Amino acid sequence: xxxxxxxxxxxxxxxxxxxxxxxxxxxxxxxxxxxxxxxxxxxxxxxxxxxxxxxxxxxxxxxxxxxxxxxxxxxxxxxxxxxxxxxxxxxxxxxxxxxxxxxxxxxxxxxxxxxxxxxxxxxxx
Numbered sequence: 641x642x643x644x645x646x647x648x649x650x651x652x653x654x655x656x657x658x659x660x661x662x663x664x665x666x667x668x669x670x671x672x673x674x675x676x677x678x679x680x681x682x683x684x685x686x687x688x689x690x691x692x693x694x695x696x697x698x699x700x701x702x703x704x705x706x707x708x709x710x711x712x713x714x715x716x717x718x719x720x721x722x723x724x725x726x727x728x729x730x731x732x733x734x735x736x737x738x739x740x741x742x743x744x745x746x747x748x749x750x751x752x753x754x755x756x757x758x759x760x761x762x763x764x765x
Contacts, residue, residue, distance in 0.1 A: 696745045696765035699736060701755045705729030710751050712762060716744045724762045725749060740764055 646653050709726040712718060723735045724744075742764040749761040 696763045697740050697742070698760050698763045699724065699739065701727060701749075701757055701759045701761055702734070702736075703727070703729045704756050705734070705754070707749045707751055707753045707755060707761075708733060710747060710749060712744050712747060714744055714747055718742060718744060718764060727755070727761075736761060738762075738764060 642657050642659060644655050644657060646655050705727045706729075707725055708728045710724075711722075711726075712724050718724065718738045719741050720738055722738045724738055725736050727734045727736055744762060745765040746763040747761075748763070749755060749759070755761070
């Protein structure tokens with residue numbers, strides 16, 4: 641068993657590697673001192689931020705991405721948990737759900753549009 645320090649995206653991890661055969665490349669010593677850090681726990685995705693203006697509830701984009709599908713239009717009735725639209729981010733499709741029951745007051749997003757984090761998508765009253 642051999643110990644190595646591996647740096648990924650500026651964070652250094654100590655790893656133990658089991659040697660199974662003879663390597664054709666000579667071993668090299670590290671050229672600089674290395675700090676060891678423990679890996680950070682995976683971050684959980686937060687639900688879409690919701691703000692409550694006087695005229696309704698605005699559902700905002702939780703992350704930057706592209707709108708793949710819009711399932712509602714102005715005047716539609718929605719229930720809490722209904723999928724309002726589908727947002728593609730990092731090659732994953734994310735269902736953006738209604739946090740409340742109500743009627744769609746406005747749809748600020750359209751299919752194919754690129755949105756930034758916090759961009760208003762749908763307003764429900």
